[in-house]
Amino acid sequence: MPGTLYVINGPNLNLLGAREPEKYGTSTLADVEALCRDAAGRNGYAVEFRQSNREGELVDWIQQAGRERAAGIVLNAAAYTHTSVAILDAIAAVGVPTVEVHVTNIHAREPFRHKSYVSMAAKGLVCGFGIYGYALAIDGLAALLKAGRN
Numbered sequence: 001m002p003g004t005l006y007v008i009n010g011p012n013l014n015l016l017g018a019r020e021p022e023k024y025g026t027s028t029l030a031d032v033e034a035l036c037r038d039a040a041g042r043n044g045y046a047v048e049f050r051q052s053n054r055e056g057e058l059v060d061w062i063q064q065a066g067r068e069r070a071a072g073i074v075l076n077a078a079a080y081t082h083t084s085v086a087i088l089d090a091i092a093a094v095g096v097p098t099v100e101v102h103v104t105n106i107h108a109r110e111p112f113r114h115k116s117y118v119s120m121a122a123k124g125l126v127c128g129f130g131i132y133g134y135a136l137a138i139d140g141l142a143a144l145l146k147a148g149r150n
């Protein structure tokens, strides 16, 4: 029974396409949103697409996804990935299947990016595929949900 997927983006991802194109590419967050709507639509899901630079707001949205019985969450917590026990606790608390996504391959970058708190509660992780990782995450999440592995 499809429903809504929350796609939640963390700090500085509003700068996609405007800064550091050699690292993060030239696509904007609006392009990411369009990609997500397309991938979700192909799988029969609606999308709630959000971005915030504030940790607490990300926690609030994860809780909202739980309250509204979202089918799943695709989460790029950006720098909070590597620091936030609050976000880890929120994912674990709401029990909404969550797939972690990163534009870059965090394991090929600085050692402090190799640790992900989000991974401890996520069903899966997609990283290193640029913004296409969001579509891969949505396809993977839809496959898990269809198979009842959530």
Ligand code: CA2
Binding pocket: 011, 012, 013, 014, 015, 016, 017, 018, 019, 020, 024, 076, 077, 078, 079, 080, 081, 101, 102, 103, 104, 105, 106, 113
């Ligand atoms: O690769 C990713 O998606 C990251 O989540 C991006 C975060 C970084 O802290 C993570 O380690 C990996 C940084 C997001 C900043 O996004 C920008 C985009 C364009 C220009 C500047 C920053």
